[in-house]
Amino acid sequence: MLAPKRSKYRKAHKGRVHGLAKGGTSLNFGAYGMKSAEPGRITARQIEAARRAITRHIRRVGRVWIRVFPDVPVSSKPAEVRMGSGKGSPEFWVCRVKPGRIMFELDGVTLDVAREAFALAAAKLPIATRFVMREGEGTA
Amino acid sequence: MPEITTLTAEARGRVGKGAARATRRAGRVPGIIYGDGKDPVAISLEPRDLSRALARPGFFATLVDVSVDGAVHRTLPREVQRHPVSDSATHIDFMRVGAGARVTVTVPVVFINHERSGGLRRGGILNVVRHGVEMSCTVDAIPERLVVDLDGLDIGDSVHIHSVALPEGVRPVTTERDFTIATISASSAVREEAAQAAATAAVAPTEEQAAAPAAPTPAA
Numbered sequence: 001m002l003a004p005k006r007s008k009y010r011k012a013h014k015g016r017v018h019g020l021a022k023g024g025t026s027l028n029f030g031a032y033g034m035k036s037a038e039p040g041r042i043t044a045r046q047i048e049a050a051r052r053a054i055t056r057h058i059r060r061v062g063r064v065w066i067r068v069f070p071d072v073p074v075s076s077k078p079a080e081v082r083m084g085s086g087k088g089s090p091e092f093w094v095c096r097v098k099p100g101r102i103m104f105e106l107d108g109v110t111l112d113v114a115r116e117a118f119a120l121a122a123a124k125l126p127i128a129t130r131f132v133m134r135e136g137e138g139t140a
Numbered sequence: 141m142p143e144i145t146t147l148t149a150e151a152r153g154r155v156g157k158g159a160a161r162a163t164r165r166a167g168r169v170p171g172i173i174y175g176d177g178k179d180p181v182a183i184s185l186e187p188r189d190l191s192r193a194l195a196r197p198g199f200f201a202t203l204v205d206v207s208v209d210g211a212v213h214r215t216l217p218r219e220v221q222r223h224p225v226s227d228s229a230t231h232i233d234f235m236r237v238g239a240g241a242r243v244t245v246t247v248p249v250v251f252i253n254h255e256r257s258g259g260l261r262r263g264g265i266l267n268v269v270r271h272g273v274e275m276s277c278t279v280d281a282i283p284e285r286l287v288v289d290l291d292g293l294d295i296g297d298s299v300h301i302h303s304v305a306l307p308e309g310v311r312p313v314t315t316e317r318d319f320t321i322a323t324i325s326a327s328s329a330v331r332e333e334a335a336q337a338a339a340t341a342a343v344a345p346t347e348e349q350a351a352a353p354a355a356p357t358p359a360a
Contacts, residue, residue, distance in 0.1 A: 020224045020225060021224045021225075022224075025222075025224040026222075031268075035225070035227075037225060059329065061263060061265065061327050061329060062265060062327070063265055063267065063327075099224065099225045100223075100224030100225040107265070107266075107267075107268065108265040108266060108267075108327070130225075132227065134271065135194065135195060135197065135199070
């Protein structure tokens with residue numbers, strides 16, 4: 001799973017995801033991509049589950065790029081613990097995703113395979129996504 | 141002479157953020173025509189016509205005749221701004237070009253003969269490093285596309301700009317190095333097969349060695 005090698009601070013504020021993506025909104029590597037249509041927090045597990053779904057569907061012939069990285073630690077308190085006594089311990093890593101962000105890219109496969117792979121991957125994610133492709137791809 | 145696209149636009153009186161937003165609220169896409177030593181013209185376009193034109197491969201390497209209230213401007217599309225989520229065009233720039241002007245355009249790269257590439261047949265992946273190449277040429281001789289022939293390429297081979305046939309008078313903007321356009325790399329399935337083959341090849345001699353009679357050890 002993706003996680004930072006080291007971080008400056010152990011715990012982060014929860015934060016909110018406002019606005020639309022400012023960068024990373026167009027395809028940079030592959031011919032096909034998956035774009036977020038909603039704001040949300042994607043966990044490292046979800047990214048890995050989506051990546052596996054794509055890789056298995058394309059039968060390891062194409063190439064996959066992951067364009068998001070989980071760099072926000074999320075803490076939680078243990079079960080049956082009274083409120084107070086400080087913030088809980090870091091449990092997992094998430095990535096804050098704004099609408100419009102390209103999360104995955106894919107190349108080396110046909111249009112149908114890419115669509116199905118991204119549909120399978122989208123089922124692993126907590127936000128709505130959109131399939132995008134390079135202009136002229138499929139029409140040329 | 142390359143193909144010329146025609147678009148119809150209307151002039152808009154005001155420029156700036158407020159005017160551009162008002163144009164979008166009215167259901168049109170704001171844009172501008174500039175260059176060639178003349179005053180810029182603020183325009184607005186019909187979104188459906190524009191999106192249809194933008195969907196064509198190599199739109200940014202195509203001359204566009206923009207008709208604004210009867211006057212026709214021969215232009216080259218330079219930039220399109222898009223909505224981050226819907227990818228619909230929110231603004232477009234057209235640069236006016238005079239006859240014979242030399243311009244820099246990004247020409248799309250098209251790959252042919254995939255089935256004749258030994259590397260791709262064996263499960264390799266075409267890794268496109270550049271989907272478009274910046275070219276310097278006159279407006280009358282903008283190449284529609286750069287054709288890259290994959291015939292005979294194997295896994296590990298790459299295509300550089302020097303191996304692509306360019307039309308007369310067209311030269312790449314980057315000339316100081318022979319940059320890569322695409323490579324054929326092994327997929328993870330091919331790599332695993334190769335690793336397994338190497339492992340079995342490494343194991344086989346040891347079995348033979350085990351079957352062979354042990355060499356007499358020299359006396360100390």
